[in-house]
Amino acid sequence: MTVGNGATSESAARLTEILERDSAFGGSFGDAETLVDGWHPDLNQDTYTPSGGSQHLPDSSSELRRTMASHVHQLHYNQNRSALARAITKTVETLKGLQALNSKWPAHYPSVQRSDSQEHAEKDDGRPQSRPGLRNSMTLFDSNNQIVDTSSPPRPSQPKRAGTSIGDMKSSAESSSSAAKRPIPEPRLVTPQLARDFSILKIDLKMGNAHQTDLVHSLEKGSISALLGGQIEKTIRHLQMIRERIEDTASKVLVTGDLNAGKSTFCNALLRRKILPEDQQPCTSIFCEVLDVRENAGIEEVHAIPVGHKYNRNDERTYRVFKLSKLEDIVSDNEHWAQCKIYIKDIRAVDESLLSNGVVDIALIDAPGLNHDSVITTANFAKQEEIDVVVFVVSAANHFTQSAKEFVFNAAREKAYIFVVVNGFDTISNQKRCKDMILKQVSQLSPATSKESDELVHFVSSNGIPIPSEQFSTTGSGGSGSGSGGPDGDDDDDDPNKKDKGKGKQAKENQRDFSQLEASLRRFVLEKRARSKLAPAKTYLLNLTSDLDNLATINRDVAQAEMDRVSKELADLEPQLEQAKKATNEAGEGTDTTIEEKVTEIYDYTRDSLNKTVVNVAEMDFGIEYPGFLMAYSYAEEVKLAMIDELSHCISECEEHARQQTVAGVNAIKSLGILHLGNSFPDFSYRPENMYRRQKDLLARQANIEVEFFDFFDFGSLWERQEKVAGTSVAVTVTGVVAGRLVGGVGWMDGAVGAARIVGSNNLRRMIIPGLVAGVCLVAAYALTSIPTSLPRRLSAKLATQLALLDYSHVNATRISSEVRRALKYPADTLRVGLKRNHEKMVALKKDIGKTRGEAEIARKFFTNLVRESGEIREGVRRVDLEGPPAGTAQMGRL
Numbered sequence: 001m002t003v004g005n006g007a008t009s010e011s012a013a014r015l016t017e018i019l020e021r022d023s024a025f026g027g028s029f030g031d032a033e034t035l036v037d038g039w040h041p042d043l044n045q046d047t048y049t050p051s052g053g054s055q056h057l058p059d060s061s062s063e064l065r066r067t068m069a070s071h072v073h074q075l076h077y078n079q080n081r082s083a084l085a086r087a088i089t090k091t092v093e094t095l096k097g098l099q100a101l102n103s104k105w106p107a108h109y110p111s112v113q114r115s116d117s118q119e120h121a122e123k124d125d126g127r128p129q130s131r132p133g134l135r136n137s138m139t140l141f142d143s144n145n146q147i148v149d150t151s152s153p154p155r156p157s158q159p160k161r162a163g164t165s166i167g168d169m170k171s172s173a174e175s176s177s178s179a180a181k182r183p184i185p186e187p188r189l190v191t192p193q194l195a196r197d198f199s200i201l202k203i204d205l206k207m208g209n210a211h212q213t214d215l216v217h218s219l220e221k222g223s224i225s226a227l228l229g230g231q232i233e234k235t236i237r238h239l240q241m242i243r244e245r246i247e248d249t250a251s252k253v254l255v256t257g258d259l260n261a262g263k264s265t266f267c268n269a270l271l272r273r274k275i276l277p278e279d280q281q282p283c284t285s286i287f288c289e290v291l292d293v294r295e296n297a298g299i300e301e302v303h304a305i306p307v308g309h310k311y312n313r314n315d316e317r318t319y320r321v322f323k324l325s326k327l328e329d330i331v332s333d334n335e336h337w338a339q340c341k342i343y344i345k346d347i348r349a350v351d352e353s354l355l356s357n358g359v360v361d362i363a364l365i366d367a368p369g370l371n372h373d374s375v376i377t378t379a380n381f382a383k384q385e386e387i388d389v390v391v392f393v394v395s396a397a398n399h400f401t402q403s404a405k406e407f408v409f410n411a412a413r414e415k416a417y418i419f420v421v422v423n424g425f426d427t428i429s430n431q432k433r434c435k436d437m438i439l440k441q442v443s444q445l446s447p448a449t450s451k452e453s454d455e456l457v458h459f460v461s462s463n464g465i466p467i468p469s470e471q472f473s474t475t476g477s478g479g480s481g482s483g484s485g486g487p488d489g490d491d492d493d494d495d496p497n498k499k500d501k502g503k504g505k506q507a508k509e510n511q512r513d514f515s516q517l518e519a520s521l522r523r524f525v526l527e528k529r530a531r532s533k534l535a536p537a538k539t540y541l542l543n544l545t546s547d548l549d550n551l552a553t554i555n556r557d558v559a560q561a562e563m564d565r566v567s568k569e570l571a572d573l574e575p576q577l578e579q580a581k582k583a584t585n586e587a588g589e590g591t592d593t594t595i596e597e598k599v600t601e602i603y604d605y606t607r608d609s610l611n612k613t614v615v616n617v618a619e620m621d622f623g624i625e626y627p628g629f630l631m632a633y634s635y636a637e638e639v640k641l642a643m644i645d646e647l648s649h650c651i652s653e654c655e656e657h658a659r660q661q662t663v664a665g666v667n668a669i670k671s672l673g674i675l676h677l678g679n680s681f682p683d684f685s686y687r688p689e690n691m692y693r694r695q696k697d698l699l700a701r702q703a704n705i706e707v708e709f710f711d712f713f714d715f716g717s718l719w720e721r722q723e724k725v726a727g728t729s730v731a732v733t734v735t736g737v738v739a740g741r742l743v744g745g746v747g748w749m750d751g752a753v754g755a756a757r758i759v760g761s762n763n764l765r766r767m768i769i770p771g772l773v774a775g776v777c778l779v780a781a782y783a784l785t786s787i788p789t790s791l792p793r794r795l796s797a798k799l800a801t802q803l804a805l806l807d808y809s810h811v812n813a814t815r816i817s818s819e820v821r822r823a824l825k826y827p828a829d830t831l832r833v834g835l836k837r838n839h840e841k842m843v844a845l846k847k848d849i850g851k852t853r854g855e856a857e858i859a860r861k862f863f864t865n866l867v868r869e870s871g872e873i874r875e876g877v878r879r880v881d882l883e884g885p886p887a888g889t890a891q892m893g894r895l
């Protein structure tokens with residue numbers, strides 16, 4: 001059967017069952033009679049069996065009740081402990097979740113803008129306001145050695161976060177998407193109460209003289225969340241430590257008090273063995289921990305821990321082993337030894353013993369007497385988390401000295417309850433006055449202890465407790481060990497019988513008082529250790545879950561606000577994105593069309609202009625005078641050059657036209673760019689004069705033609721004229737016709753044939769030679785006279801043929817328009833790239849905002865759940881009742 005530590009024992013489970021049947025820890029336990037009568041018979045079969053072996057079973061009803069009360073308390077304790085351990089596990093999981101989320105979505109931590117009035121208020125009383133509901137109590141001694149309570153007034157109510165925080169939050173909640181665009185917003189302002197409401201998760205910044213909240217305010221979001229992450233990690237570690245502590249079954253009882261108050265004597269009396277050295281002079285100078293021998297493999301010995309070493313029982317290098325008889329030398333030698341562990345066999349019955357009571361392992365620690373120097377050391381020792389109970393031994397004769405007051409005041413802040421042993425009560429003649437004075441002092445030093453003074457303040461004489469057998473004694477000095485100690489107030493009584501009777505009565509009373517002390521101490525350790533062991537865990541969890549609730553509520557609201565904001569941003573972005581996409585397509589197509597149109601227009605214009613010029617060049621008057629037959633060749637050269645010049649001029653004019661059109665095209669693309677991209681479209685300047693800088697000479701060379709002999713005579717045109725005149729009259733005379741034709745210079749062949757017919761063949765034969773001569777002369781004369789008319793035509797035709805061969809118009813139109821295309825390509829490409837980038841940027845922004853929204857949604861869900869979870873954990877922790885044993889059991893235990 002398992003009793004005590006770990007999971008609920010079998011008997012305890014049965015007990016719960018019975019208790020449940022018994023109207024939920026109801027009144028039947030309050031009544032001793034009904035308890036015994038109404039007890040389930042099975043319970044007697046499953047009576048608590050002490051582990052010590054030598055101990056006896058409880059044989060009286062009061063012992064049974066006490067044992068049962070212990071079981072109930074143990075059960076109650078175990079239930080509370082399991083509930084707290086579960087709450088710790090759940091909280092650690094929750095914190096780990098928060099940690100993970102904080103690394104992805106930096107949690108918001110409220111910061112405060114301190115108003116001057118707040119700052120002054122804090123400066124006035126020199127400390128910040130306390131948390132709501134938790135009084136920041138501070139007790140001081142006044143000049144009359146009276147205690148002055150300077151508790152700050154409790155804060156009126158829980159902070160209101162809803163209204164004020166949301167509004168502010170919306171204005172400053174950030175997202176990664178907008179971070180780049182906007183200056184980093186100031187951290188969201190919340191009510192000062194809310195910021196100060198953090199206790200466990202408070203970010204503690206100590207940097208120079210700057211105030212913590214000011215620093216938090218000035219830090220950027222990432223740094224704050226990193227600090228919060230560190231704080232969460234610390235909290236998780238602390239929670240794990242608390243869990244270890246509440247799961248640890250060992251309880252440590254520190255016995256401390258003034259020098260020579262009788263601490264060692266008291267410990268020996270509790271153990272019923274003379275273990276610790278007792279002396280009239282101060283002797284204990286190191287902390288002596290008395291443990292059950294079972295923890296040292298059943299061997300009684302002392303482990304002295306040298307100064308600077310950390311004790312590990314399994315590592316003999318960390319201590320030195322001595323016999324119990326050497327204890328006196330060890331405890332007084334604080335130069336060599338820092339502490340000692342004393343393993344002893346407990347000779348007492350399990351229901352009486354403190355060390356091995358079968359329920360919880362208790363270690364008694366005898367501390368050095370308090371003096372001015374040791375107060376702080378001992379107070380620090382008492383603060384150690386493994387110290388569950390502080391037993392303060394006061395000398396009945398000296399009351400609380402200044403050192404004692406200082407110590408109790410400090411310890412009372414850490415441990416709400418202190419077990420006070422007023423020792424040496426036998427030496428006091430006016431015991432009532434002594435009691436009143438000491439109880440008054442206790443009420444001032446530790447109000448909580450004072451409230452339960454019946455249980456927690458005891459007046460005894462430790463040296464009057466009989467030590468059953470001397471065989472266990474290790475110390476030669478000290479008290480009588482025979483229960484001889486008693487008040488000497490009756491010493492003047494000469495009657496030996498009366499004297500013995502009085503002493504005997506006092507010894508009995510003292511033993512009864514000491515027994516009550518022991519019972520109370522056991523209850524205090526066993527039954528109320530929840531207050532020392534579980535209460536810190538409960539308080540810590542309550543504070544932590546409250547912090548978590550605050551943090552979660554704030555962050556849930558921040559995440560919701562961020563979601564709303566980014567959703568709106570997304571909604572606003574959607575049409576912009578659509579517009580950008582449309583603009584990209586439109587502008588792309590628009591520029592293409594613009595370029596194509598311009599290029600085509602310029603090509604057509606150039607080609608037409610050149611073709612027209614080539615056609616018209618023959619008819620053009622270049623203003624060149626015909627110098628006569630002899631200068632005909634140079635005339636022909638001049639005409640030719642003028643023609644080429646005209647062509648060249650035409651090309652220049654086409655190029656100029658192309659330049660103008662290019663400038664117009666560039667401007668049109670620029671306008672498109674500014675329209676769609678605004679200022680982000682580069683403002684480049686275009687230089688049309690840089691176009692068509694080469695190629696002109698080449699063109700001139702290509703168009704060059706040679707002037708030839710036949711260029712001067714336009715036979716084709718002569719023939720053409722003859723064709724037109726033929727047939728108009730056949731009835732003209734040969735001469736007239738011939739002469740007329742010859743003079744007219746046209747249709748001379750017809751004339752010749754007609755003349756031959758009229759003249760007859762003989763005459764004709766005679767006339768043929770001179771006629772021919774005359775004809776040739778006439779033709780030559782005609783041809784020579786028609787040079788100014790026929791030469792340009794011939795040259796122009798020749799030029800046209802040359803240019804046609806070169807595909808001159810097309811080549812030039814292509815050249816000019818290609819350069820236009822090239823010139824327009826740069827702004828068009830710039831526009832296209834800009835629009836593409838703009839669109840891509842918007843797509844990226846949308847993705848970014850979408851990501852932010854997703855993260856905010858995850859955060860909102862997480863924090864919504866965290867609000868619920870922290871509330872549930874908090875409720876579970878709140879239900880853990882450490883204030884006392886279940887109804888009826890306390891009364892039962894005292895019976």
Ligand SMILES: Nc1nc2c(ncn2[C@@H]2O[C@H](COP(=O)(O)OP(=O)(O)OP(=O)(O)O)[C@@H](O)[C@H]2O)c(=O)[nH]1
Nearest residue numbers: 260261262263264265279282283284369424461462
């Ligand atoms: N009359 C009387 N003397 C006591 C009582 N308790 C202890 N003494 C005596 O007081 C002296 C000091 O006792 P210790 O137990 O050594 O005192 P202590 O507080 O352990 O001393 P330090 O640890 O050295 O500070 C011894 O001589 C004890 O016999 C008591 O109840 N009545």
